Amino acid sequence: MRLQDETVAFKMGGVDAKPEDDVAEEVPSSIQRNLVVVGYALTSKKIKSFLKPKLEGLARNKGILFVAIDQNRPLSDQGPFDIVLHKLTGREWRQILEDYRRTHPDVTVLDPPDAIQHLHNRQSMLQCVADMNLSDSYGKVGVPRQLVIKKDASSIPNAVTKAGLMLPLVAKPLVADGSAKSHELSLAFDRHSLQKLEPPLVLQEFVNHGGVMFKVYIVGDAIKVVRRFSLPDVCKRELASNAGVLRFPRVSCAAASADDADLDPRVAELPPRPLLEKVAKELRRRLGLRLFNLDIIREYGKGDQYYVIDINYFPGYGKMPEYEHIFTDFLLNLVQSRYKKRSV
Secondary structure, eight states, X not given: OBOTTOOXXXXXXXXXXXXXXXXXXXXXXXXXXXXXXXXXXXXXXXXXXXXXXXXXXXXXXXXXXXXXXXXXXXXXXXXXXXXXXXXXXXXHHHHHHHHHHHHOTTSEEESOHHHHHGGGBHHHHHHXXXXXXXXXXXXXXXXXXXXXXXXXXXXXHHHHHHHTOOSSEEEEESBOSSSTGGGOEEEEOSTGGGGGSOSSEEEEEOOOOTTEEEEEEEETTEEEEEEEEOOOOOOHHHHHHOOSEEEESOHHHHSOBOTTSOOOXXXXXXXXXXXXXXXXXXXXXXXXXXEEEEEEEEOTTOTTEEEEEEEEESOOGGGSTTHHHHHHHHHHHHHHHHHHHHXX
């Protein structure tokens, strides 16, 4: 947090700003006050969906400035920042951030690059959930049975049989790097069609869940849940009559909100809050992340059995109700708690 009367040199940034067009400026004396300066390094798509005028306006009212990081200049020459918020990929960028963290220990980097990298592989991503083996009076949380295939599509049918996985199977790319391709899904109905899939991939047993998925957004300690329509259930008759592979786009983004739909209460009921809080707290600890979301389904007909099917870093918070207030409060609390620790 920048203290009273401190002059801060930074590059003004906003929704319409382009880093290459920014000009380094000094903070005008009229806003020399307690500022929380958040440097951001985001893709143009993420800037458009996240840094909306309402968020920036609310942030300014709370004393938060979002500042574009110029990727053409050394990061250490910019700022000073209280927080660095980022969602860029690439080995070079990860190294820049790791070096910056070592030389600027008082700056909070959201989130550590190595921790984010853990979510770029769907095998390691869900292993954290499987290791939790969470079960209490509110329900059980696990992951669908799955199999990793790294190459040779012709070997998939035998591998599936050996692993004892039941059809149909959901196929997802092994790499989850945020690209459009990494979010493509396929549903394979029969053993023969498995050879049409393209490794490297993860095969998950499809779990009937009433066609509704719960997106659990996590921002620090805050949790927000929304319903999204998902893949429809598959009955035994459909499984017997269908063959081949059905391909889907990014289901969670393409799907409409199910919050206002007239749903079966057994499908619409949100997961118990205490269960979600327990899952979120444990995953924050295990993953070392503060900004992520969980895609959760509830097995149809088994009211207390939940499965985490995907985890995403820095998801589309712009689709989360009241995200502006939740996110700005999170940033302020983050800086205040860090300031208190330094004062002790």
